[in-house]
Amino acid sequence: MLTVLGGREPQLRVHLHAGFHIGMSKEDMQEVILQTIPYAGFPTAINAWNLLQQIAKELEEAK
Numbered sequence: 001m002l003t004v005l006g007g008r009e010p011q012l013r014v015h016l017h018a019g020f021h022i023g024m025s026k027e028d029m030q031e032v033i034l035q036t037i038p039y040a041g042f043p044t045a046i047n048a049w050n051l052l053q054q055i056a057k058e059l060e061e062a063k
Helices: 009-021 026-034 042-062
Strands: none
Touching: 009 026, 009 042, 026 042
16 A cells, blocks of 8 residues: 555555565565556556665665
């Protein structure tokens, strides 16, 4: 829902971090984002996708 609403990047960031924390893979979360395209549109989904990539990179660098 946060992806579909757009403009909710701070809240989406928290939920993506939580997804990683509970063991979701980046690929799982990418699939969820892809499923939002018909509802949110491609630009909004790309914003969420880019945020996911940024968070994954930050977590990888923190290891």
